[in-house]
Amino acid sequence: xxxxxxxxxxxxxxxxxxxxxxxxxxxxxxxxxxxxxxxxxxxxxxxxxxxxxxxxxxxxxxxxxxxxxxxxxxxxxxxxxxxxxxxxxxxxxxxxxxxxxxxxxxxxxxxxxxxxxxxx
Amino acid sequence: xxxxxxxxxxxxxxxxxxxxxxxxxxxxxxxxxxxxxxxxxxxxxxxxxxxxxxxxxxxxxxxxxxxxxxxxxxxxxxxxxxxxxxxxxxxxxxx
Numbered sequence: 326x327x328x329x330x331x332x333x334x335x336x337x338x339x340x341x342x343x344x345x346x347x348x349x350x351x352x353x354x355x356x357x358x359x360x361x362x363x364x365x366x367x368x369x370x371x372x373x374x375x376x377x378x379x380x381x382x383x384x385x386x387x388x389x390x391x392x393x394x395x396x397x398x399x400x401x402x403x404x405x406x407x408x409x410x411x412x413x414x415x416x417x418x419x420x421x422x423x424x425x426x427x428x429x430x431x432x433x434x435x436x437x438x439x440x441x442x443x444x445x
Numbered sequence: 446x447x448x449x450x451x452x453x454x455x456x457x458x459x460x461x462x463x464x465x466x467x468x469x470x471x472x473x474x475x476x477x478x479x480x481x482x483x484x485x486x487x488x489x490x491x492x493x494x495x496x497x498x499x500x501x502x503x504x505x506x507x508x509x510x511x512x513x514x515x516x517x518x519x520x521x522x523x524x525x526x527x528x529x530x531x532x533x534x535x536x537x538x539x540x
Contacts, residue, residue: 353461419473
């Protein structure tokens, strides 16, 4: 009975933490490869909010039943709340600071695209 | 034991974000990557708390996330105003 519970806990932790780690890795690669700050914000948001919360939830399953697991659940909730708010603030500040997207339907016209890449 | 393996993977991933901190063309890129770095270090601290089964260490993870929020807001305010001081005159008088 005890060993089956251990195996079930291990499986649940791997099931939660493995997609989280994959999301974090994909977000880190996107942070390196994407062209401008607006697309990089997408990668950072996915890796921080969803990936981080999944990894922390997997950790909470590992210590299920101790005093650590509710705190880890609260940490996952905090990550889910804080990362979108911060990403929105960064993107709004970048837009207000004069940065334009390099790709997509809202990309700056080619004449002013040279100014992209420098802080205003 | 699994928590330490997760921590090792997260350390490897945060090395990738460190590249963007140093090479990001704009200040906002650097801030975004640095905030991701802070969140990942909070996850590493949470992994260490689980590995050592110490309930005190988890408060360090909370502190890192909240300090990251405060740091980012302060840095964005500094980026936009180039000052931490509020303007002394109203917008009408400055015009």
